[in-house]
Amino acid sequence: MKALVALAIVSMASGQIxxxxxxxxxxxxxxxxxxxxYVAAQNYAPTPYExxxxxxxxxxxxxxQQTGDxxxxxxxxxxxxxxxGRQRTVNYVADExxxxxxxxxxxxxxxxxxxxxxxxxSSAITGEQAAIQYGPQAPPxxxxxxxxxxxxxxxxxxALPSYGTFAGVNLVRx
Numbered sequence: 001m002k003a004l005v006a007l008a009i010v011s012m013a014s015g016q017i018x019x020x021x022x023x024x025x026x027x028x029x030x031x032x033x034x035x036x037x038y039v040a041a042q043n044y045a046p047t048p049y050e051x052x053x054x055x056x057x058x059x060x061x062x063x064x065q066q067t068g069d070x071x072x073x074x075x076x077x078x079x080x081x082x083x084x085g086r087q088r089t090v091n092y093v094a095d096e097x098x099x100x101x102x103x104x105x106x107x108x109x110x111x112x113x114x115x116x117x118x119x120x121x122s123s124a125i126t127g128e129q130a131a132i133q134y135g136p137q138a139p140p141x142x143x144x145x146x147x148x149x150x151x152x153x154x155x156x157x158x159a160l161p162s163y164g165t166f167a168g169v170n171l172v173r174x
Contacts, residue, residue, distance in 0.1 A: 046070030059083050072096070 048070045054063035060083045066076030073095040081087045085106075092101040102119040108130060110122040125133065 051076075 046069075048068060050065075050067045052063070052065035055061060060081045062078065062080045064076065064078035066074060068074045073093075075091075075093045075095075077089060077091040079087070079089045086108075088103065088105040088107060090101055090103050092099065094100075100118070102121070104121045104123075106123045108124045109127045110120065110124055111126050112122050113120050
């Protein structure tokens with residue numbers, strides 16, 4: 001067996017050595033000679049596009065739409081609405097000037113700010129205003145409940161298994 005494996009390895013290696021330096025002809029109608037060089041994919045003309053979707057379920061809904069002019073400029077928006085009424089809409093533009101987004105939301109704790117070239121328009125009250133309006137968080141309350149357990153006799157008998165088959169053959173003992 002070892003000799004057979006060694007013979008197979010030697011025959012594969014000798015076949016590889018014999019093919020080095022030879023041109024390989026690709027079997028097709030063009031009769032092209034494969035030089036092993038990478039051929040770049042063809043470039044197609046820019047094509048404008050439009051894309052949109054919408055989805056509703058018990059947890060809320062989300063939707064998006066996007067358009068591109070085919071030259072790398074894209075604009076669109078997406079909206080997320082949760083079942084509890086929180087809503088976030090992001091309108092964005094991505095072009096030669098970079099990515100710019102405008103976020104409109106009613107999520108609690110967000111403020112109207114403009115960090116990192118993003119415009120955030122919030123209709124929700126700020127965290128500071130929420131603390132004043134709703135007050136501090138209530139401390140957790142714990143109630144101690146008396147636990148009663150009945151202690152009875154423990155049944156420690158074990159039922160032994162009864163096998164009616166052996167090695168796939170049904171043997172019934174009477």
